[in-house]
Amino acid sequence: MESVLSPAASSTAPRRRKRFQSWKWAPYIFISPFVIIFAIFGAFPLIFSATLSFAQWDPAAGFGAIKWIQLDNYKFVLTDRWFWKSLGNTVYIALASGLPQHLVAIPFAAFLSTLLRGRNIVLGAYFLPFITSSVAISLIFSSLFSKDFGAINAILMSLHDHLPLIGQLLPDHKVDWLQNTEMVKPTVSFVVFWRYVGWNTVLYLAAMQTIPEDLYEAATLDGASITRQFWHITLPMIRPMMFFAVSLTLINNLQLFEEPFILLGDNGGTGQAAMTTAMYMYRTAFYFSDFGTACAISWVMFVIIAVLSYGNNRLFKLAGGED
Known part of the structure; x- marks a missing residue:
């Protein structure tokens, strides 16, 4: 059977195939x-x-x-009291700052979802700390929590002078927020909470805006109150976002470094009261030049975060009635 292609066309076909093969790595x-x-x-x-x-x-x-x-590095880490002390500090700050973030962000996002005017302005004001430099934030709070010249202690003394009933519930002396071992961790926790509560508010507000209005209208016709609508519609519908937000908080707070490092220095304050595990790993590597142990610390923390993340995943699945 004769070819339907002309001699010129049949001669160009191999060249086209060769050109195509030369471009397959593109x-x-x-x-x-x-x-x-x-x-x-x-x-x-x-x-x-x-x-x-x-x-x-x-x-x-x-x-x-x-x-x-x-395995000597891992044996040392798991028996090192300073590692466990830093891990305890990290867990304390993670819980004290992370849990209130969501307890405040969810109802606040629900309130913002009902606003028609000024919502973006308020939301932007709360989101601003998240995009602000952590160095700038820590330096500002260092001044605010200063013992002798800080605004926090000035407000406390003013309340004692002008509102005695409220002042009785507060310390009657200037608190050394950044040196007192009992106040260091709550202070750092407050700074972390203040910085990230706006971020979680944005996440929850975005999730609430995807809930169909038909659900709320039907619930209103059935006589459901706003509180019941919140518990039985809003919370179940934003559960995937809750899982995402809690997972981010868990991972980020267990790796906390910037805020306590700038507020308190590389040793975590007096008696290493707020030295997190990330700070301890940093000191082990760059102060003691023990990079092997520092790497072991990082992988131990990786395992801890992975286990807690898996537990968080299972918890949300059980709360949602999933197997």
């Missing part, structure tokens, strides 16, 4: 910048950290000084 070339950057700044540090957690290494001595010690 997609990989286009994504290669991301792959290279991720390999250098993402995958390599992760693998190197996991490997180094089984070794003893002083970076000043070079890579040739790496000494493999198997």
Whole structure:
């Protein structure tokens, strides 16, 4: 059977196929910048950290000084009282700042969802701390919580002078918020709460705006009060966003570093009262040049966060009636 193609067309077909084959690597070339950057700044540090957690290494001595010690770093971390102290501080701040964030953000978002005017202005004011530099926030609160010249102590003394009934419930002296070991963790917790409550409010408000109005209209016709509508419509419908927001709070608060570091210094205040695990890992690596132990601390925290995240996932599934 004779070819229907002309000699010229049949001669150009192999060249077209060859040209197409030469371009089959084009997609990989286009994504290669991301792959290279991720390999250098993402995958390599992760693998190197996991490997180094089984070794003893002083970076000043070079890579040739790496000494493999198997599980000794993990044994040291799990028996180190300073690690457990820092972990206790971290859990305290995570709970004291994280739980109130959601207890305040959910009803506040429900209130904002009912506003027709000025909602965006109020929401923007509450969201502003989240996008503000953590260094600037910490420096401002350092001044506010100053013992001798801070505005917080000035307000407390003014309440004692002008409102004695309220003043009786408050300290009658200037509180050293950033040096008193009993007040350091509540102070840091308040700063963290103040910074992230607006972020959670935005998340919950976005979820509430996706709830169909028909549900509320039907509930109103059935005689359901606003409170019952909140408990039986709003909360169940925003449960996926609650899971997302709580998971972010859990992960971020267990890695807390910036606020206590700037407010209290690298040692976490007097008696390391607010030294978080991230701060302890930083000191272990850059103050004591023990990068192997620091990597082991990071992987222990990874396991703790993974377990708690899984537990949080199971908790929300059980609360939703899922298997």
